[in-house]
Amino acid sequence: MTEEDLLYKGDHRKPEDRDRQKRARPAKGDTIEQRPEEINSRDTFGNWEMDSVMGCKGSKAALVVLTERLTRYPVIVRVPDHTMESVVRALDRMERRMGAKFREVFRSITVDNGCEFQDCEGMERSKRARKPRTKIFYCHPYSAYERGSNENMNRIIRRFFPKGTNFDKHNRLEAAVLFAIQYQVSTAVSYSEIVARINAAPLKKSQSHRLNDQIAAKEKELTKITRYKQSLYQDWKDGEISQQEYREMKADYERQAAGLSDLLARLTAERKQLSNGVDQQHPALVAFAKYQNIEKLTREILIELVDHIKVYENGNISVHFKFADEFRRIAEYIEINTTDTAEAG
Numbered sequence: 001m002t003e004e005d006l007l008y009k010g011d012h013r014k015p016e017d018r019d020r021q022k023r024a025r026p027a028k029g030d031t032i033e034q035r036p037e038e039i040n041s042r043d044t045f046g047n048w049e050m051d052s053v054m055g056c057k058g059s060k061a062a063l064v065v066l067t068e069r070l071t072r073y074p075v076i077v078r079v080p081d082h083t084m085e086s087v088v089r090a091l092d093r094m095e096r097r098m099g100a101k102f103r104e105v106f107r108s109i110t111v112d113n114g115c116e117f118q119d120c121e122g123m124e125r126s127k128r129a130r131k132p133r134t135k136i137f138y139c140h141p142y143s144a145y146e147r148g149s150n151e152n153m154n155r156i157i158r159r160f161f162p163k164g165t166n167f168d169k170h171n172r173l174e175a176a177v178l179f180a181i182q183y184q185v186s187t188a189v190s191y192s193e194i195v196a197r198i199n200a201a202p203l204k205k206s207q208s209h210r211l212n213d214q215i216a217a218k219e220k221e222l223t224k225i226t227r228y229k230q231s232l233y234q235d236w237k238d239g240e241i242s243q244q245e246y247r248e249m250k251a252d253y254e255r256q257a258a259g260l261s262d263l264l265a266r267l268t269a270e271r272k273q274l275s276n277g278v279d280q281q282h283p284a285l286v287a288f289a290k291y292q293n294i295e296k297l298t299r300e301i302l303i304e305l306v307d308h309i310k311v312y313e314n315g316n317i318s319v320h321f322k323f324a325d326e327f328r329r330i331a332e333y334i335e336i337n338t339t340d341t342a343e344a345g
Contacts (some may be wrong), residue, residue: 009079013336027113027138028118028119029124029137029138030137030138031137031138032138032140034123034137035108035110035137039137043070043338044338045068045331045335045338046068046105046107046108047068047107048068048069048106048108048109048110049069049073049111049149050065050066050067050109050117051064051111051147051150052064052065052114052116052153052160053157054164054285055165055166055168060082061078061166061167061168062078062081062086062116062167063076063079063157063161063167064076064077064116065079065150065153065154065157066109067108067149067150067153067264069149070189070334071148071187071191071334072152074183076157077090078167082116084115084118084119088119088121088122088123091133095127095128095133096128100129100307102133103126103133105335106134107135108134108136109123109135109136109137109279110138110146111138111139112144114144118134120138120180124136162198162309176319177297177302178294178297178316180319181294181297181319184321185289185291185292185304187223188287188291189288189289189292191327191330191334192289193280194334195278195279195280196280196299198230198333199335201278214267214272215264215268215271218260218263218264222264225256226257229250230258232246232249232250270336276334278329282326284323287305287323288323293339305322306319306320306321307322308320
């Protein structure tokens with residue numbers, strides 16, 4: 001093995017340039033100082049880092065790279081140019097595909113002060129609802145180490161798409177598929193380690209008890225609301241309330257009952273997923289983890305791991321893996337067990 005085989009080829013860091021930091025543009029939103037401790041500690045799922053990877057000189061297309069801080073799971077999107085409009089449109093497309101799930105998966109995104117990330121409001125603004133779809137935090141100027149997971153991911157990407165790659169005309173299909181498989185393998189290994197920690201922790205049992213308590217409390221509250229609603233009619237008939245009051249109170253109780261029913265459905269679903277559990281020897285995890293040292297594609301690997309590959313006219317490549325539903329359920333299991341249970345009420 002030589003230095004060329006290493007991901008980190010020596011220390012190329014330059015001395016800190018304080019004057020350059022002072023000249024840097026101010027952040028367009030909250031800075032990393034305002035970021036909650038749960039994000040800094042990497043204890044919860046759904047907090048991402050985002051950066052872009054440029055093509056060769058003269059090319060316009062680039063890659064927008066998101067890396068989840070807990071699992072290191074990547075999302076890589078090719079954009080037509082290195083502008084903030086393209087970044088916002090890429091997030092818009094992701095939100096349209098994911099729907100309401102986007103807000104749960106992308107709780108926060110930490111970016112640098114690059115020109116492509118200057119539209120903080122556009123990145124946070126939802127195309128589906130009034131409240132923001134995510135929360136953006138800005139790193140300090142020239143402080144790439146504050147997005148360490150993202151920087152590591154960029155280095156891995158550069159092993160397959162080296163500097164000088166023209167993303168406008170890129171057609172290295174085999175390298176792209178190999179990279180996708182390698183990172184799915186890395187994700188499987190990471191998921192297996194996280195699942196092992198979850199299953200060994202007493203938190204899982206305490207969370208199950210908390211869910212049971214919340215469900216019992218909400219069922220009791222729903223029963224009480226239903227009883228109050230049923231008694232309204234007799235109160236109106238007895239002249240204790242007016243017809244207008246009867247209608248307004250009935251509508252209010254119905255809204256409360258609908259909200260409680262929705263919350264109960266979510267809590268019950270979480271309890272079911274928690275009770276089902278995931279073992280680190282799950283077939284989906286084992287199938288990918290055994291290829292930790294994969295260096296080239298073979299027909300056997302493609303048949304075992306890949307369901308199908310789509311190549312689009314604009315040059316984008318989409319690799320659809322087998323066990324996709326299982327990986328989704330494992331990700332949900334990790335999310336449930338590494339984030340706080342939805343607050344009652």
